[in-house]
Amino acid sequence: MPNVPGVFNRPPSALCHTEFAEVQKVFRLVAVILLLVAGPALAQDKPVNIRPDLAEVTVPTPDGPARIARIQDNANELSGEWARTSRACPPFCVQPMSPAEGVTTIGELELLEMLQDPEVVVMDSRTPEWFANGSIPGAVNVPYTQVIDYLGELGCEPDFDGWDCAAPKRVALFCNGNWCGQSPTAIRNMIEAGYPADHISYYRGGMQAWRLLGLTVTHD
Structure with a gap:
């Protein structure tokens, strides 16, 4: 199989500090987007009862x-x-x-x-x-x-x-x-x-x- 050059084709030990930092940024960005999308839905899912035992x-x-x-x-x-x-x-x-x-x-x-x-x-x-x-x-x-x-x-x-x-x-x-x-x-x-x-x-x-x-x- 031909070796395609790139970050993910090299073992973790071969990643330089700059490349690893870029990967972390991508994961952080994805996490923020997921929170923004799911946040309102999660908040609205909380029940609003009259009392804890009475809906x-x-x-x-x-x-x-x-x-x-x-x-x-x-x-x-x-x-x-x-x-x-x-x-x-x-x-x-x-x-x-x-x-x-x-x-x-x-x-x-x-x-x-x-x-x-x-x-x-x-x-x-x-x-x-x-x-x-x-x-x-x-x-x-x-x-x-x-x-x-x-x-x-x-x-x-x-x-x-x-x-x-x-x-x-x-x-x-x-x-x-x-x-x-x-x-x-x-x-x-x-x-x-x-x-x-x-x-x-x-x-x-x-x-x-x-x-x-x-x-x-x-x-x-």
């Missing part, structure tokens, strides 16, 4: 069971309306941790449990146009301006002094976020009308926190 939940809705999970794109970011940080105050002022004494403030995990409980009513207190642009699956739209009219659906009965709420349902209310006063206003109005505060939960993070976690939103 999704199923909740009842008027249209049938709905799946709630998180967006699996590791590079996903908020944009547009939900990325804003500096809405004018008033009216979009920071809300207290609890809107009224006796009300329980909850987070996403507690809300997910309540959404799966058929005995609990989760209420989106925002106006209809907000609700139509995306809400939490399983929530019913009861605008904060109409919440008193809805008390009959929550176990209360009208009486001469207002409402008799002797057998109230457990409820959870939310709106756009911790800068939104719609659900706090609804909660205070409910309590003033006679609804027991200890049957009310407040998801303070609202839609902005829900979207920040990449959780499922209706109409998205």
Whole structure:
């Protein structure tokens, strides 16, 4: 077989220092290219669970069971309306941790449990146009301006002094976020009308926190 001249036709001991350095450069370049190509794919392959042991939940809705999970794109970011940080105050002022004494403030995990409980009513207190642009699956739209009219659906009965709420349902209310006063206003109005505060939960993070976690939103 004829001997073809070149670096790879000579034993390693015959490689000069310059030639060996060139080979190392080639291997380094190939390694960098492979990392650049595979890096994003590897990052996006990482699962995005709700909890380490919980990838999704199923909740009842008027249209049938709905799946709630998180967006699996590791590079996903908020944009547009939900990325804003500096809405004018008033009216979009920071809300207290609890809107009224006796009300329980909850987070996403507690809300997910309540959404799966058929005995609990989760209420989106925002106006209809907000609700139509995306809400939490399983929530019913009861605008904060109409919440008193809805008390009959929550176990209360009208009486001469207002409402008799002797057998109230457990409820959870939310709106756009911790800068939104719609659900706090609804909660205070409910309590003033006679609804027991200890049957009310407040998801303070609202839609902005829900979207920040990449959780499922209706109409998205």
